Amino acid sequence: MNVISTIERPVPFVDLSLQWDQIRGDVMPDLQGLFEASAYCLGPWASAFEKQVADYLGVKHAIAVSSGSAALHVATIAAGIKRGDKVLVPAHTFIGTIWGLLYEGAIPVFCEVEDTTGNIDLADAERRLEKGVKAIIPVHLYGQPADMTKVMAFANRHGLAVIEDAAQAIGACFQNKRIGSFGTMGCFSFYPGKNLGGAGEGGLVVTDDDEKAKLLRSLREHGQTERYVHDRIGYNYRMDGIQALVLGHKLKRLDGWTDQRRAIAARYRGELADTPLRLPDMVHGDHVYHLYVIRTEKRDSLRSFLESCGVQTGLHYPLPLYRQPCLAGITTPPAEGFRITEDWASHGLSLPMFAGMTLAQQDRVIEAIHSFFKVEK
Numbered sequence: 547m548n549v550i551s552t553i554e555r556p557v558p559f560v561d562l563s564l565q566w567d568q569i570r571g572d573v574m575p576d577l578q579g580l581f582e583a584s585a586y587c588l589g590p591w592a593s594a595f596e597k598q599v600a601d602y603l604g605v606k607h608a609i610a611v612s613s614g615s616a617a618l619h620v621a622t623i624a625a626g627i628k629r630g631d632k633v634l635v636p637a638h639t640f641i642g643t644i645w646g647l648l649y650e651g652a653i654p655v656f657c658e659v660e661d662t663t664g665n666i667d668l669a670d671a672e673r674r675l676e677k678g679v680k681a682i683i684p685v686h687l688y689g690q691p692a693d694m695t696k697v698m699a700f701a702n703r704h705g706l707a708v709i710e711d712a713a714q715a716i717g718a719c720f721q722n723k724r725i726g727s728f729g730t731m732g733c734f735s736f737y738p739g740k741n742l743g744g745a746g747e748g749g750l751v752v753t754d755d756d757e758k759a760k761l762l763r764s765l766r767e768h769g770q771t772e773r774y775v776h777d778r779i780g781y782n783y784r785m786d787g788i789q790a791l792v793l794g795h796k797l798k799r800l801d802g803w804t805d806q807r808r809a810i811a812a813r814y815r816g817e818l819a820d821t822p823l824r825l826p827d828m829v830h831g832d833h834v835y836h837l838y839v840i841r842t843e844k845r846d847s848l849r850s851f852l853e854s855c856g857v858q859t860g861l862h863y864p865l866p867l868y869r870q871p872c873l874a875g876i877t878t879p880p881a882e883g884f885r886i887t888e889d890w891a892s893h894g895l896s897l898p899m900f901a902g903m904t905l906a907q908q909d910r911v912i913e914a915i916h917s918f919f920k921v922e923k
């Protein structure tokens with residue numbers, strides 16, 4: 547490594563300040579209005595954002611909540627999933643996918659994932675059907691849509707509800723339709739690092755079902771449909787007005803940012819093709835590259851090497867859900883483990899990927915990877 551690159555600032559895994567630079571001029575005056583109106587919890591900015599995002603996604607109802615996990619929790623309840631019910635989920639995902647099930651006393655039934663995408667393997671899901679399975683949660687992992695034609699056909703054949711975990715994939719389409727709009731309900735996260743991220747926590751549930759929308763609105767706000775009349779046990783899962791305001795301004799720019807992510811992914815694919823890395827493919831519809839996850843048997847040594855070159859990376863996710871300590875006694879881990887899930891967990895490495903990443907930053911990642919494999923040969 548040359549002297550210049552050692553004194554350069556590290557290449558961050560993600561840099562959110564670039565988005566702020568772009569939205570500052572719109573957000574600051576608007577924020578003033580929000581403070582003057584004291585519209586802190588839901589309120590007019592949240593209603594406007596709900597309408598804007600519903601139009602963007604092509605759905606009838608969008609219900610803004612306080613996080614992606616909250617979205618999945620209320621969607622679980624609205625899907626009628628009860629204590630002891632079983633739900634098919636991919637074994638390789640962020641644990642937020644299943645918190646809602648666990649809060650309700652439902653049991654996740656883990657399924658193997660596809661080698662090509664890391665998304666739920668429907669052939670395996672078919673094998674894991676058993677009495678008490680009520681729903682399936684496909685996760686559009688890393689920003690790549692699950693095969694929603696197959697998911698919906700599978701669910702319809704077996705009478706299952708479909709809750710899409712679209713936390714990583716806002717804006718992605720499957721056959722020209724936005725993901726999140728296929729299932730009974732679709733759930734999104736606006737955690738700051740997501741493709742559409744707030745200035746704090748946020749989430750969203752979408753549905754075309756009027757009754758479910760009403761129920762979801764009640765669940766997120768203390769179980770009330772009328773003020774201080776609590777029809778059911780509810781939650782305080784309201785979205786902050788500030789988050790809605792920021793998200794509204796960011797949503798206008800999301801497609802442009804997604805194009806930038808795709809350009810970065812295309813460049814990684816071209817420049818890393820001559821290395822032994824297994825690169826992500828675009829298999830089902832159009833990937834929005836929330837994460838760019840490569841796989842290699844040398845994952846851990848590559849990661850340390852990149853760190854020493856000032857290139858930050860991430861692991862998504864190193865421990866399959868069926869081996870998480872909190873699930874001991876709730877679920878039975880597959881006897882043999884899942885070969886492909888374990889492969890993603892132990893060999894997957896997320897490279898820097900964010901809208902606004904410069905060519906120079908990407909060159910440093912690419913050069914460091916090239917020099918690692920030369921060193922290793």
Ligand SMILES: *Cc1c(COP(=O)(O)O)cnc(C)c1O
Binds near residue numbers: 615643734735737749
């Ligand atoms: C981020 C994420 C969630 C949870 O969202 P939070 O807003 O962090 O609660 C759920 N599922 C997946 C796949 C995620 O990436």
